[in-house]
Amino acid sequence: MYxxxxxxxxxxxxxxxxxxxxxxxxxxxxxxxxxQILQQMRLAVDRVMCEGxxxxxxxxxxxIKQAAGDLVEAxxxxxxxxxxxxxxxxxxxxxxxxxxxxxxxxxxxKDIPGGQLLGPTFDYTHRLLxxxxxxxxxxxxxxxxxxxxxxxxxRVMDLLGDEGLIEIPTPNDxxxxxxxxxxxxxxxxxxxxxxxxxxxxxxGFLLALGYSSQRGFGNNHPFAGExxxxxxxxxxxxxxxxxxxxxxxxxVSECEMVTSFKGNKEELPRFTSGYGLSFGYNERKVMAMxxxxxxxxxxxxxxxxSAPCQDExxxxxxxxxxxxxxxxxxxxxxxxxxxxxxLVMLRSMREEIMKQDTHREKSGEEVA
Amino acid sequence: MTYQEDLxxxxxxxTDNDAGYNYGYLNExxxxxxxxxxxxAVAIPGYQVPFAGREMPMPYGWGTGGIQLSAxxxxxxxxxxxxxxxxxxxxxxxxIRKFFARVTGVETTEKTGEATVIQTRHRIPExxxxxxxxxxxxxxxxxxxxxxxxxxxxxxxxxALEEYGVMHVQLYEDIARHGRIATNxxxxxxxxxxxxxxxxxxxxxxxxxxxxxxxxxxFGAGREKRIxxxxxxxxxxxxxxxxxxxxxxxxxxCCGLCGARDSYLDEVILNDEGExxxxxxxxxxxxxxxxQGNFGPMxxxxxxAELMGESPQTA
Amino acid sequence: xxxxxxxxxxxxGVTKYYGPMVGCKDVSFDLWPGEVMGxxxxxxxxxxxxxxxxxGRLDPTSGSVSYRSDxxxxxxxxxxxxxxxxxxxxTELGVVHQNPRDGLRLGVTAGAxxxxxxxxxxxRHYGNIRKEAAKxxxxxxxxxxxxxxxxxxxxxxxxxxxxxxxxxxxxxxxVFMDEPTGGLDxxxxxxxxxxxxxxxxxxxxxxxxxxHDLAVARLLAHRxxxxxxxxxxxxxxxxxxxxxxxxxxxxxxVSSILQA
Numbered sequence: 001m002y003x004x005x006x007x008x009x010x011x012x013x014x015x016x017x018x019x020x021x022x023x024x025x026x027x028x029x030x031x032x033x034x035x036q037i038l039q040q041m042r043l044a045v046d047r048v049m050c051e052g053x054x055x056x057x058x059x060x061x062x063x064i065k066q067a068a069g070d071l072v073e074a075x076x077x078x079x080x081x082x083x084x085x086x087x088x089x090x091x092x093x094x095x096x097x098x099x100x101x102x103x104x105x106x107x108x109x110k111d112i113p114g115g116q117l118l119g120p121t122f123d124y125t126h127r128l129l130x131x132x133x134x135x136x137x138x139x140x141x142x143x144x145x146x147x148x149x150x151x152x153x154x155r156v157m158d159l160l161g162d163e164g165l166i167e168i169p170t171p172n173d174x175x176x177x178x179x180x181x182x183x184x185x186x187x188x189x190x191x192x193x194x195x196x197x198x199x200x201x202x203x204g205f206l207l208a209l210g211y212s213s214q215r216g217f218g219n220n221h222p223f224a225g226e227x228x229x230x231x232x233x234x235x236x237x238x239x240x241x242x243x244x245x246x247x248x249x250x251x252v253s254e255c256e257m258v259t260s261f262k263g264n265k266e267e268l269p270r271f272t273s274g275y276g277l278s279f280g281y282n283e284r285k286v287m288a289m290x291x292x293x294x295x296x297x298x299x300x301x302x303x304x305x306s307a308p309c310q311d312e313x314x315x316x317x318x319x320x321x322x323x324x325x326x327x328x329x330x331x332x333x334x335x336x337x338x339x340x341x342x343l344v345m346l347r348s349m350r351e352e353i354m355k356q357d358t359h360r361e362k363s364g365e366e367v368a
Numbered sequence: 369m370t371y372q373e374d375l376x377x378x379x380x381x382x383t384d385n386d387a388g389y390n391y392g393y394l395n396e397x398x399x400x401x402x403x404x405x406x407x408x409a410v411a412i413p414g415y416q417v418p419f420a421g422r423e424m425p426m427p428y429g430w431g432t433g434g435i436q437l438s439a440x441x442x443x444x445x446x447x448x449x450x451x452x453x454x455x456x457x458x459x460x461x462x463x464i465r466k467f468f469a470r471v472t473g474v475e476t477t478e479k480t481g482e483a484t485v486i487q488t489r490h491r492i493p494e495x496x497x498x499x500x501x502x503x504x505x506x507x508x509x510x511x512x513x514x515x516x517x518x519x520x521x522x523x524x525x526x527x528a529l530e531e532y533g534v535m536h537v538q539l540y541e542d543i544a545r546h547g548r549i550a551t552n553x554x555x556x557x558x559x560x561x562x563x564x565x566x567x568x569x570x571x572x573x574x575x576x577x578x579x580x581x582x583x584x585x586x587f588g589a590g591r592e593k594r595i596x597x598x599x600x601x602x603x604x605x606x607x608x609x610x611x612x613x614x615x616x617x618x619x620x621x622c623c624g625l626c627g628a629r630d631s632y633l634d635e636v637i638l639n640d641e642g643e644x645x646x647x648x649x650x651x652x653x654x655x656x657x658x659x660q661g662n663f664g665p666m667x668x669x670x671x672x673a674e675l676m677g678e679s680p681q682t683a
Numbered sequence: 684x685x686x687x688x689x690x691x692x693x694x695x696g697v698t699k700y701y702g703p704m705v706g707c708k709d710v711s712f713d714l715w716p717g718e719v720m721g722x723x724x725x726x727x728x729x730x731x732x733x734x735x736x737x738x739g740r741l742d743p744t745s746g747s748v749s750y751r752s753d754x755x756x757x758x759x760x761x762x763x764x765x766x767x768x769x770x771x772x773x774t775e776l777g778v779v780h781q782n783p784r785d786g787l788r789l790g791v792t793a794g795a796x797x798x799x800x801x802x803x804x805x806x807r808h809y810g811n812i813r814k815e816a817a818k819x820x821x822x823x824x825x826x827x828x829x830x831x832x833x834x835x836x837x838x839x840x841x842x843x844x845x846x847x848x849x850x851x852x853x854x855x856x857x858v859f860m861d862e863p864t865g866g867l868d869x870x871x872x873x874x875x876x877x878x879x880x881x882x883x884x885x886x887x888x889x890x891x892x893x894x895h896d897l898a899v900a901r902l903l904a905h906r907x908x909x910x911x912x913x914x915x916x917x918x919x920x921x922x923x924x925x926x927x928x929x930x931x932x933x934x935x936x937v938s939s940i941l942q943a
Contacts, residue, residue, distance in 0.1 A: 008462050009466065012459055080425040082423065084389055084394070084395060086397065087397070181422075184418040184419060184420050184421070187521045188521070313519055313521065322423060322427075326428030326430060326432070327508070327591055329427060330429030330430050335490070336453055336634055337490045337553070337632065337649055338553040338554075338571060340571070340634055340649075341552035341571040342553075343635065344619070345552050349546060349550075529765060529769050531773075532803070533773070533799050533803020533804070534803070536799075537788070537795045537798065540794070540795050541791055609808060610809075
C-alpha cells in the first residue's frame with residue numbers, strides 16, 4: 001500500500017506504459033494516423049489550437065492522438081510546447097473584411113451586403129444518429145454547390161457604426177497592446193488583455209457564463225450581429241524590410257454581438273457590443289466569448305457589477321482550463337505532511353476535551 | 369547558471385531526443401524575465417512579485433512555480449535535490465528530478481548537505497541549511513490574505529498599506545473556539561517586520577527554520593504567477609498573540625526507524641488492525657541517522673523494510 | 684485636552700456630480716468638538732452622497748473636507764494618502780452603516796468583530812482584547828456571553844448595537860452615521876436612540892448623522908442641515924429649524940411629520 005506512494009521511478013514508468021497501451025487500444029484495429037485526426041476530427045483540432053493558443057494543425061492533431069482524445073490534456077500539451085517557442089514577431093492585425101468567407105450569418109438583418117452564407121454547419125441537422133457512418137464506406141459524399149463570394153465583405157457592425165448606432169473602436173497603431181503571455185494581468189484589466197484571456201479560455205466555462213447572462217444573471221440582451229468563418233491572411237513587417245509581408249493564411253471564427261443600448265440626455269443612445277475571435281472553426285466558443293466580453297464591459301459602461309459573468313477577477317482568473325485542471329487534480333498528490341499536522345492537533349484537542357469531560361463526570365458523581 | 373544567449377530553441381546538452389528544447393527547457397528570454405523577478409523579490413523580502421508565468425510540461429498545481437525558478441537557477445555546476453513531503457522518492461519529486469536531469473543534465477543528489485539547489489513541496493529539510501544553498505518552494509496559493517479577502521485587487525492594497533489586522537482575526541477565532549491557534553500548516557509569517565507572507569504549505573513545525581536562515585529561500589507560484597523570497601539572515605516571525613505564543617507540534621513517539629525525536633514525523637498505518645508507526649518525513653535525515661548507527665524501535669521489523677529503502681521497489 | 688476653538692471637520696464647497704446629475708452642491712460647514720450635526724431630507728436629496736464625501740469614501744467633484752486629527756494634524760481627506768485615510772478610518776473615525784451587515788463580518792464572532800479594530804492598530808494580547816471586547820458589549824447592552832456568537836444569530840437591533848460598539852472601541856473622535864435606526868421597529872429604535880445619546884454625550888463624540896426621520900434628528904442632533912435636490916436649503920439649531928422652519932421645503936417636511 002505504502003509502496004505505491006513511494007513508488008518512485010519504476011512505478012511512474014510502468015504507469016506511463018499502461019497509459020500507452022490504453023491509448024492504443026486493441027492492436028488488431030489499425031492505428032489512428034495524425035493525418036486522419038487532422039482531416040476527420042477537424043473541430044477537435046480547432047478547439048485545441050484555440051485554447052492551446054498556437055495555430056499549428058498538425059501539432060494539435062498530434063496532441064489529440066497523444067492525449068487519447070482528452071482535449072483538455074491535448075490543449076495542455078500544446079500550451080507546454082508553445083511556451084518554449086521564441087517570439088519572433090507580432091503580426092499585423094488581421095482584417096476580417098478581407099476574409100475568404102466560408103460561412104457568414106447575421107441574425108439582425110434579413111439580408112446584408114454580401115449575403116448570408118450558411119456554409120458548413122450542424123445547424124438544422126436533425127440530431128439523429130447516422131448509422132450509415134458506422135459502416136465503413138468509400139462512397140463519395142456529394143459536394144455542396146454553394147457559390148462562395150468574391151472580394152472583401154464589410155462587417156455588419158461597420159454598417160451600424162457608419163450610422164453612429166454603435167461605437168466602433170478606432171484602431172490605434174501607437175497604442176501599446178498588452179500581451180498576457182509576457183505580462184501578468186492585473187486588475188482592473190484593459191479590454192485587449194481581457195480578450196486575449198477569453199480567446200484561450202475554456203469553451204465550457206465561457207459557454208456556461210454566457211448562458212447565465214442570457215438567463216438573467218447580468219442580462220445584456222444579445223443579438224448575433226454577425227458570425228463569420230473563413231481564411232484570413234496573416235502578415236508581419238520584418239524589421240529589415242519595413243513593409244508588410246504575408247506569411248500565410250489561417251482559419252478563424254469571429255462573432256460580434258449587438259447588445260443593449262445606452263445613452264442619456266447628453267449622449268445619443270447607441271448599441272453596445274461584444275466580440276469573439278478564435279483560431280479555427282469554433283462557432284459556439286466565439287458566440288459565448290462575445291457575450292462574456294460584453295458582460296465584462298459592465299465596469300466601463302457604469303453598469304452594476306452583480307452577476308458572476310460581469311466580475312472580471314472571477315471570470316479571468318478561472319477561465320483557463322490548463323490552470324484549472326492542474327490545480328483541481330493536484331489534490332491527487334501526497335499531502336500527508338499537512339494532514340499529519342491537522343491529525344496531531346485534532347487528536348490532542350479531542351484528548352483534552354475528553355479529559356475534561358471525565359473529570360467533570362467524576363466530580364459530578366462525588367456531588368451525587 | 370547558464371549564460372547561453374541564443375534565442376532560438378537551441379540544442380540541449382543533456383540528451384539528443386529533446387533537441388527541440390533549450391537548456392533548462394525555458395528559452396533564455398523567459399529565464400531573464402524570471403531572474404529579474406527573483407532579484408526584485410530578494411530586494412523586497414516577503415513581497416509577492418507578479419511575473420508572466422509560463423506553461424510548463426507539468427500541470428499547474430504540481431510545482432510549476434518551483435520548476436520555473438529551478439529552471440532559471442540551475443547551471444552546469446549545480447547539484448540538485450528534489451523533495452516532496454520531505455521525501456526524495458515520492459512520485460512527484462522523482463518526476464521533477466528526472467525532468468531536470470533530462471533538460472539540463474544537472475547532477476542530482478538526495479543528500480541535503482551536497483545540494484546547491486533544493487526544490488521542495490511542503491517541507492524544509494531537518495539538517496541545517498548553509499549559506500550557499502537555495503531553497504525553492506512550490507506554492508499553490510501565495511496570498512496569505514486570500515481566505516479573508518478573495519479579491520486580488522483588494523489584497524494588494526492591504527499589503528501596500530500594511531492593513532493586516534484581519535490576519536489576527538483568524539488566530540483570535542481559533543483561540544476563542546479551540547482554546548489555541550489551530551492553524552497547522554501554511555502558517556502566516558511576517559518577514560523583516562513588513563510583509564505578511566505565506567510560507568507555502570509547510571507544517572508550522574518548519575516555520576522557525578526560515579528565521580535568520582543562512583540560505584536563500586525562493587517561493588514560486590506558477591498558476592498564480594507570483595515569486596517571493598526570504599533572503600539569507602532575514603527576520604521571519606510567525607504571527608501570534610503575546611499570551612498565546614507560536615508553538616510547533618510535538619510527538620509522543622520517536623521515529624520508528626532511526627529513533628529521532630527532533631524531526632517531523634509521518635504516520636504510517638501498517639495493517640488492517642490499525643497498527644501504526646511514526647517515521648521521519650525527511651528521508652535523507654532518517655537514512656543518515658541510521659547510517660550513523662541510530663535505530664528506532666521498529667527498525668528490525670521485516671514488514672517495514674520497504675520504508676527503509678532496503679527492498680526492491682515494486683508497484 | 685482638546686481645544687474647542689478649532690472645528691473637527693471643516694467642509695468647504697463640497698460638490699459632487701454624477702455625470703450631469705447633481706449629487707450634492709456647494710455644501711460648507713464646520714463641525715465642532717462634541718457636536719452632533721443632523722443632515723435631513725427626503726431620499727434622493729443628496730444626504731448619503733454628502734456623507735460619503737465627508738467620510739472620505741467618495742471623491743467630490745470639487746470642494747474640500749478636512750479633519751483635525753490627533754495623529755496627523757489637519758488632514759485634507761481627499762488629498763491625503765490612502766494610508767492616512769485608512770488609518771483614520773480604523774482609529775479616529777467611525778462609520779455606522781444603515782445596514783449593520785455592511786459594517787460587520789458576519790462570518791466571525793462578535794468578539795472578533797470588536798477585536799479586529801484593536802488588532803488592526805497593533806493589539807496583540809488575546810486576553811486584553813477579549814476583556815476590552817466584553818466591556819464594549821456591556822456598553823451597548825449585549826450580554827457578555829454572546830461574545831463567541833456569530834452576529835448573524837443576533838437580532839437587527841443587536842447587530843446595530845454591535846456595529847456601533849465596533850466603531851467606538853478605538854475611541855474615535857468623529858463618527859459618521861447613515862440612518863442608524865432605519866430598518867428597526869419602533870421600540871427597538873427608541874432603545875437604540877437612548878443608548879446613542881448617552882454614548883455620544885459621555886464620550887464627547889463629534890457626529891454627522893444622516894436621517895430622513897425628524898424625530899431621530901430632534902433627539903440626537905444639536906444642529907441641522909436640511910437638504911433638497913443636493914443643496915442645503917436651511918440650517919441652524921435643531922429646535923429652531925424644527926419649531927420655526929423658514930424655508931417652504933422645511934415647512935413641508937415638518938408639517939408632514941406632524942400630520943403623520
